[in-house]
Amino acid sequence: MSKDFTFHLAATDGAARLGEISCPRGRIRTPAFMPVGTAGTVKAMLPQTVREAGADIVLGNTYHLMLRPGAEQVAALGGLHAFMNWEGPVLTDSGGFQVMSLAKLRKITEAGVTFQSHIDGSTHELTPERSIEIQCLLGADIQMVFDECTPFPCEKGEARASMELSMRWAERSKTAFAKKGKGGQGLFGIVQGGIYPDLREASVEALKQIGFEGYAVGGLAVGEGQERMLETLKVTLPRLPEDKPRYLMGVGTPQDLIHCVARGIDMFDCVMPTRSGRHGQAFTWAGRINLRNAGFADDPRPLDAASSCPAARDYSRAYLHHLVKSREYLAPMLLSWANVHFYQELMAAMRAAIGEGRFEAFARETLARLGANGGSSIQG
Amino acid sequence: MSKDFTFHLAATDGAARLGEISCPRGRIRTPAFMPVGTAGTVKAMLPQTVREAGADIVLGNTYHLMLRPGAEQVAALGGLHAFMNWEGPVLTDSGGFQVMSLAKLRKITEAGVTFQSHIDGSTHELTPERSIEIQCLLGADIQMVFDECTPFPCEKGEARASMELSMRWAERSKTAFAKKGKGGQGLFGIVQGGIYPDLREASVEALKQIGFEGYAVGGLAVGEGQERMLETLKVTLPRLPEDKPRYLMGVGTPQDLIHCVARGIDMFDCVMPTRSGRHGQAFTWAGRINLRNAGFADDPRPLDAASSCPAARDYSRAYLHHLVKSREYLAPMLLSWANVHFYQELMAAMRAAIGEGRFEAFARETLARLGANGGSSIQG
Numbered sequence: 022m023s024k025d026f027t028f029h030l031a032a033t034d035g036a037a038r039l040g041e042i043s044c045p046r047g048r049i050r051t052p053a054f055m056p057v058g059t060a061g062t063v064k065a066m067l068p069q070t071v072r073e074a075g076a077d078i079v080l081g082n083t084y085h086l087m088l089r090p091g092a093e094q095v096a097a098l099g100g101l102h103a104f105m106n107w108e109g110p111v112l113t114d115s116g117g118f119q120v121m122s123l124a125k126l127r128k129i130t131e132a133g134v135t136f137q138s139h140i141d142g143s144t145h146e147l148t149p150e151r152s153i154e155i156q157c158l159l160g161a162d163i164q165m166v167f168d169e170c171t172p173f174p175c176e177k178g179e180a181r182a183s184m185e186l187s188m189r190w191a192e193r194s195k196t197a198f199a200k201k202g203k204g205g206q207g208l209f210g211i212v213q214g215g216i217y218p219d220l221r222e223a224s225v226e227a228l229k230q231i232g233f234e235g236y237a238v239g240g241l242a243v244g245e246g247q248e249r250m251l252e253t254l255k256v257t258l259p260r261l262p263e264d265k266p267r268y269l270m271g272v273g274t275p276q277d278l279i280h281c282v283a284r285g286i287d288m289f290d291c292v293m294p295t296r297s298g299r300h301g302q303a304f305t306w307a308g309r310i311n312l313r314n315a316g317f318a319d320d321p322r323p324l325d326a327a328s329s330c331p332a333a334r335d336y337s338r339a340y341l342h343h344l345v346k347s348r349e350y351l352a353p354m355l356l357s358w359a360n361v362h363f364y365q366e367l368m369a370a371m372r373a374a375i376g377e378g379r380f381e382a383f384a385r386e387t388l389a390r391l392g393a394n395g396g397s398s399i400q401g
Numbered sequence: 402m403s404k405d406f407t408f409h410l411a412a413t414d415g416a417a418r419l420g421e422i423s424c425p426r427g428r429i430r431t432p433a434f435m436p437v438g439t440a441g442t443v444k445a446m447l448p449q450t451v452r453e454a455g456a457d458i459v460l461g462n463t464y465h466l467m468l469r470p471g472a473e474q475v476a477a478l479g480g481l482h483a484f485m486n487w488e489g490p491v492l493t494d495s496g497g498f499q500v501m502s503l504a505k506l507r508k509i510t511e512a513g514v515t516f517q518s519h520i521d522g523s524t525h526e527l528t529p530e531r532s533i534e535i536q537c538l539l540g541a542d543i544q545m546v547f548d549e550c551t552p553f554p555c556e557k558g559e560a561r562a563s564m565e566l567s568m569r570w571a572e573r574s575k576t577a578f579a580k581k582g583k584g585g586q587g588l589f590g591i592v593q594g595g596i597y598p599d600l601r602e603a604s605v606e607a608l609k610q611i612g613f614e615g616y617a618v619g620g621l622a623v624g625e626g627q628e629r630m631l632e633t634l635k636v637t638l639p640r641l642p643e644d645k646p647r648y649l650m651g652v653g654t655p656q657d658l659i660h661c662v663a664r665g666i667d668m669f670d671c672v673m674p675t676r677s678g679r680h681g682q683a684f685t686w687a688g689r690i691n692l693r694n695a696g697f698a699d700d701p702r703p704l705d706a707a708s709s710c711p712a713a714r715d716y717s718r719a720y721l722h723h724l725v726k727s728r729e730y731l732a733p734m735l736l737s738w739a740n741v742h743f744y745q746e747l748m749a750a751m752r753a754a755i756g757e758g759r760f761e762a763f764a765r766e767t768l769a770r771l772g773a774n775g776g777s778s779i780q781g
Contacts, residue, residue, distance in 0.1 A: 036650065060722075060723075060727045060729060061720070061723065062724060062729050062730075062731040063732035064729065064730055064731075065731070065734070066731075067731070067734065067735075069711070075460070084512070089723065089726065089727060090698065090719070090723045090726075094698070094699070094719075097699070098699075098701055098717060098719050098720070104717070104719075104720055104723075105720065106715050106716055107719075260531045311672065318474070319477070319478075321478055321479070331449070335486050336486055337478060337482075337484070339470070339474075339478050339488075340441070340478070340484055340485065343440075343441065343484075344441075344442060345468065346469065346470075347469060349440060349441045349442050349444065350442075350444055350445035350733060350734070351442045351444075351446075351447070353444070353728070353730060354445070354447070354734065
């Protein structure tokens with residue numbers, strides 16, 4: 022652990038990178054997958070279980086926490102780490118994405134966004150300054166600039182205006198963070214620009230000009246498809262500083278993670294392992310399983326007899342099927358656990374493969390085991 | 402552990418009893434509280450957590466499991482213990498109570514009960530013979546005779562006819578268990594007779610005549626109130642064999658447990674700790690807490706800073722309030738855990754007090770700490 026916020030790039034294998042972020046609350050082994058703890062809890066999991074599954078860091082959502090219980094409330098209770106009983110690092114998003122996807126009656130101006138809460142209809146404002154203030158009240162170790170997320174599809178003129186607004190907001194976020202952020206915390210910029218290579222390039226240059234502790238790729242995984250996503254990474258990643266972590270927001274399937282690590286992404290977050298778990302789906306090394314299927318009613322096999330995860334190893338598929346059909350709490354509990362554990366196992370296996378210079382073979386074999394998901398080859 | 406089903410009465414203190422049931426799957430320290438695992442899961446808890454909370458035995462429901470996934474299905478998957486990943490002893494009820502409280506279009510004859518499933522409306526039959534067959538397919542260590550549960554209030558003539566039918570069914574259950582039961586499993590009789598002392602006496606005599614490994618008191622906690630319940634125990638318990646365990650079905654609050662242990666009950670089951678946990682209520686040594694109350698939004702204290710239970714110790718009431726308000730899975734997970742752990746702590750404290758000959762003082766002090774719950778004194 023470090024008193025400062027640092028990133029050490031330990032090895033590369035092709036474009037894939039093995040590294041470690043260090044900050045006062047702990048280390049984050051990269052490539053990293055960050056389970057999503059939207060409202061101060063990784064849904065249906067104890068924080069200790071998340072940790073034991075192998076996660077170094079979890080994500081919290083500024084939008085949800087500012088509405089309930091409120092950022093000042095969390096701060097008065099000792100910050101988000103104490104509030105949710107998670108000692109390791111936490112990353113918070115800026116609220117920009119959720120305002121676009123969840124809130125009502127949004128109004129965007131140069132100053133920021135006003136919107137109505139999806140919970141009780143109350144009116145709120147987010148600006149770059151307020152977003153950073155909230156993230157500092159929460160005590161996030163990694164904070165994100167406030168940005169506008171453009172939908173897909175989006176006309177180029179609109180995408181350009183939105184990206185340029187986000188870049189001005191990024192600069193204001195940096196200024197706010199310089200005042201409110203603590204030593205050891207890091208602020209990440211977010212590359213925008215939709216699927217337009219020249220806009221992505223311009224966004225990268227603007228962010229590098231401002232200077233951040235890490236660089237996220239935003240505005241993807243919003244319906245553009247895996248192929249366009251990978252093309253966008255291809256034009257974006259080579260332009261980012263090598264010595265800073267690269268975070269692809271909101272991605273993805275296990276196959277997505279492999280493809281994106283192959284291109285140089287260091288960090289991911291996604292609700293997929295927990296959301297799928299709540300919907301009766303399990304991720305395994307042999308692909309995705311839908312435990313609602315009647316065929317599992319008689320299946321005495323666990324999800325993965327070789328797993329070190331009790332949820333994957335100690336319960337039959339027949340039992341999991343029964344729990345899902347009976348809408349028992351234990352179904353999301355076990356399946357979220359097994360899925361988060363699987364995602365962490367996958368990240369650990371990728372880190373090992375990069376360290377040993379065999380990532381390309383690992384990726385090819387693993388993609389074959391997992392089955393198809395989108396059409397890209399791993400070399401894009 | 403014993404190859405046979407045995408009960409050892411280690412000490413008495415007034416009418417309160419300290420003992421141990423031993424059977425091939427483990428020992429059950431009495432007085433014991435059995436968490437309810439209705440559909441093959443103690444709701445919102447991992448089996449390992451139930452065990453670590455201090456439970457020696459859990460309860461499964463014949464009615465629920467026969468409907469879904471089916472007794473033959475559970476048997477094909479290795480029995481209920483393997484199915485739900487619980488290695489310790491399991492007690493199953495006979496299905497009688499749930500047929501009365503949940504099923505539709507019941508028809509009772511001398512042979513048994515036909516009814517429609519509350520899940521899909523399909524028609525099923527339960528007889529003493531089928532109930533025991535199901536309990537044997539599940540592999541229950543303690544099985545219950547099939548009985549009719551009379552509602553409260555109930556005219557004496559009806560209560561008598563129902564009790565007498567239950568006694569004939571008890572005899573048929575014993576005969577069926579003699580054929581299908583395994584060594585080391587125990588069959589318990591159930592005393593019926595409503596709130597009528599002479600009917601309870603007659604029921605006890607009928608059951609003793611048949612002979613069982615334990616005796617349950619049924620048909621209570623159905624609306625008669627704590628005072629009538631305790632009066633019924635007063636006329637029933639002294640007539641039961643001293644060398645067999647006594648089980649009060651479906652009871653109750655922490656205060657109920659103390660009052661009933663004081664009268665000589667050895668075993669309890671109740672959905673209260675888990676159901677209350679799902680509804681935002683927590684049991685503590687200072688009484689019951691409703692975490693929905695807005696007053697807890699700012700409360701940094703845990704449920705019980707001195708508890709050995711992480712759920713009670715490591716999360717603030719403010720966080721629990723937030724989880725309950727946000728309908729997060731973690732709310733029932735933590736509150737069910739804390740409540741089951743509290744119930745087990747209470748049983749352990751009662752066992753220690755009986756062993757040390759200070760149960761009356763313990764009961765008086767603890768009832769004062771917990772606050773009022775019904776009007777009975779502990780000496781009834």
